[in-house]
Amino acid sequence: MKELLRVSDKERHFGVISSAKNVAELRALEGRANGLTVEVTTTGRSGLFRFNSSDLSAEVSADEVVSGEGDGGIYIAPSFDKTGSSGAWVRQYGQAANKTPQVFLRWYGADEAADAAASIQKCLDAGHKHITGTPGATYSVSAPVVLRSGQTVDGGSAIELAAPGSSVVVFASNSVGTKLKNTKLRSNGNATSRVVLFSSGCTDCSLMDCEEISDTGGNNTTGLVAGVFFNSTCTDIEISGCEFKDSAMHIRIQAAVDGLTIKENRFRSYGRRAIYSVKSDGSMQNNITVKDNEFYAPLAGDIKYPCAFEVSLGATERRTALNIIGNRFFMPQLGYDPTDPESNTASADVITVRGTTVFSIVGNTIENSGDGGITLSSCSGGLVSGNIIRNVDSAGVFVSSAGAPASDVQDVNLIGNIIVNAGRNRLSNRSSEGRTGVKVNQSTRISISGNSITSPASTMEYGIYAENSALLDRGINAISGAGVAQYGEGSGVNVANSMLSRSAFAVPQSLRTISSGEIDAAGVGNIRLDTEGGAASDDLDTISGGVDGQRLRVRTNVDARDVVIKHLSGNIDCGTDITLSTRSDVAVFEYDEILSVWLLTSST
Incomplete structure (x- = not known):
């Protein structure tokens, strides 16, 4: 064993009096004196340690990775007394001067060569507030990693679930202010895996700047497989700057949410939906914003809905305050066959909103769709404005009651949208009114004004098609390339005062x-x-x-x-x-x- 050397007062003042190659050598040192400092020079657990001869058994027990071993990241007991009752080596990392100093996962023994679940979890359970991984490292874990309230985990590394499990990372119940960022997260393809799970009561939590959130096992067609999953009440959550790929659904909201921001993310290669929210009665969803995201091609097979906000069958309560703003959708240039969904490689309706009141869909760009551009069902009190919709196989914008009374679909304003080449490449088994720029069905007080609806390929049957809709306010729109500029059928339809041209581009001055x-x-x-x-x-x-x-x-x-x-x-x-x-x-x-x-x- 290595005995500590005597040092001068000057050396003692500056702290470093000797060195040890690793933690095992540190624990074996003899000649310990209270306040002496040793530098551990190699391995991921390197750093400065000062010996404290007080009874630190409580601190050692709370910090140790393996029960009874005294092998923590901050408190390390000597090998002759692993309880710490005779003292322990205490890592010096700025805790005296900084209330929230940075702590590294490697200090607790997180290693790429072995299962890192216990080491990572102990670091989190120790209550540190600012935790960092090793840049470029990939940690394999056999169990979910649970983040605690108030923690910021700035990964700089990858965490991969190696064995079947339900989640890679879990935000613990009732977490407040927890943040996870700069981390790659991969699940193993388990049929019910959720890469990130927000538990009940999470408030003011965020998932930010993650370079990858994916399902590496390829199980990306099962509906329960999700990149991020909400299954209980959460408030004020932010998901931003992340790259999602290879999952059935990248973000699934199946719970009450009040305050959710999804912004500046990229969604690629999803099996079913990129963002999917389903609302049931008794589970309110309010104040959701989807902003400045990019959506790319889905995987082959099944019908794809990139951005879908649905309601459960028979639900009567509505989602409120939904904003879908400034997103860009780059879908494949192929249609889909509804009679053979497994052959599809395109999206269905790109933006789908049902059962929602007080909403805005503004400034989005939709390039290509195997069905419609924007579909609204049983919605009221909303604005659809400034969107650019190109090359969609069905209607550019479709407003419908979806079987509900017309009074449930009202006060929707469609203003200043640009719709180009709607009804493109539509299958013959769909009705001609599906090939239209704007279609309105069983709705009241719908305003359609200032829109440009063109079809260079002359695939549209109608510029604007309305049926069974009362009090339809038709302002000045510009339509070209449609067989009929406007058409209405059914009781209460008002298509007068449209000031539209028939098959000629006429823009009123x-x-x-x-x-x-x-x-x-x-x-x-x-x-x-x-x-x-x-x-x-x-x-x-x-x-x-x-x-x-x-x-x-x-x-x-x-x-x-x-x-x-x-x-x-x-x-x-x-x-x-x-x-x-x-x-x-x-x-x-x-x-x-x-x-x-x-x-x-x-x-x-």
């Missing part, structure tokens, strides 16, 4: 007067400009109200009043100033949401 260098272009595509106060000349600096991809055609309203469109004085990029002197002078712009500017596409 709107008059805008410049005010302090600005006009509003929300929901319009063709503007006649007048100067402020009838001045002989006026500058246009800013055009507000634009949505990504919106095209805008502008000209002056009066020949004797010049409009000067200023280059980059506001949010207009036209290369150089443009003067519209006569009504034959025209400038065409397209809005770029990323750059937040109107880009000039042509001028005459």
Whole structure:
């Protein structure tokens, strides 16, 4: 055994008086004196340890990985007295100066070469608040890892469930302020596996910046397999910046939730749904936001619903305050056959919302769908605006009661959406009204205004189709490529005052007067400009109200009043100033949401 050397007062002041190669050698040292410090130099458990000769049996017992061994990450008992009653080596890691110092999983013996479940769990159970893994390491665990209230686990590593089990990581019941970030999480493909489980009572918890959340076992068609699973009441949860792949459902919400934000994630290769929420009576779901996420192609087989908020059969209570904003959906360019779902490689309706009141679906981009773009059933009090929907096999937007009374579907505003090539490649066994830009069924007080609905391939049967819907408010929309611009059947249908064209792109002109260098272009595509106060000349600096991809055609309203469109004085990029002197002078712009500017596409 190695005996500690005597040191000078100066050396004792700075603390390091000797070294040990590993923890086993540290525990075997003789000549211990209270306050002496030894540096462990090798292995993942390296660090500075100071001997405390007090009775630390309680601390050792609470910290040890293996019961009775005294082998903790912070408190390490000498080998001759593993209880710690004769003292213990105490790791020095800033605990005196920092109330929440960083603790590493490796200090508790977490090792890539062996089952790390006990080591990781002991580190968590010891009550540390800031825990870090080893960057690049992959820990294999045989049991779920349970995070405790108030902990922040900043992984920098991967945790993989090696043996069949229900979850990889569990947020413990009634956790408050728990955070898991910068970690790769993989399950083993068990039929009921949930990579991350939020337990009952979790509040103000978050899952952030995880490079991978996946089901590596390939069991990605069973509905219970999920990347993140909610099965009991949770409040104010955030899931952000994560990469999901290879699971039946990436996020499944099957419980009461009040406050859930899902933002800036990427969803790939899901077997059934990317985000799936099902609400039953007695299980309220309120204040859910899905924002700025990216959705990519699902796996082959079964019908895919990338973003689905459903209700249980027969449920009467509604979900409230749902926001689906600024997401991008990149689906395969293939249709699906509803008579043979296992052959499908495409999505069904991309955004599906049922049984919801007070909602907004705004600024999303949908590229391709094997069925519809946005489907609303038994919803009320909502806004669908500024969405771009391209190449969908059925309706771009479908509003329906889904068998409920029409009074259950009301006060929905469809404003300023761009729908291109709806009804594309639709199977002959579906009705022609399915091939439409906007379809409304059994609904009341639905407003449809300022939308652009085009079909370059002339696959649409109708621009707007309404049946059995009362008090339908049809504003100014632009439709081209449809066999019929508008159509209504059934009692109480109002398709009058639509101001739409039949098979010809007609964009009604709107008059805008410049005010302090600005006009509003929300929901319009063709503007006649007048100067402020009838001045002989006026500058246009800013055009507000634009949505990504919106095209805008502008000209002056009066020949004797010049409009000067200023280059980059506001949010207009036209290369150089443009003067519209006569009504034959025209400038065409397209809005770029990323750059937040109107880009000039042509001028005459």
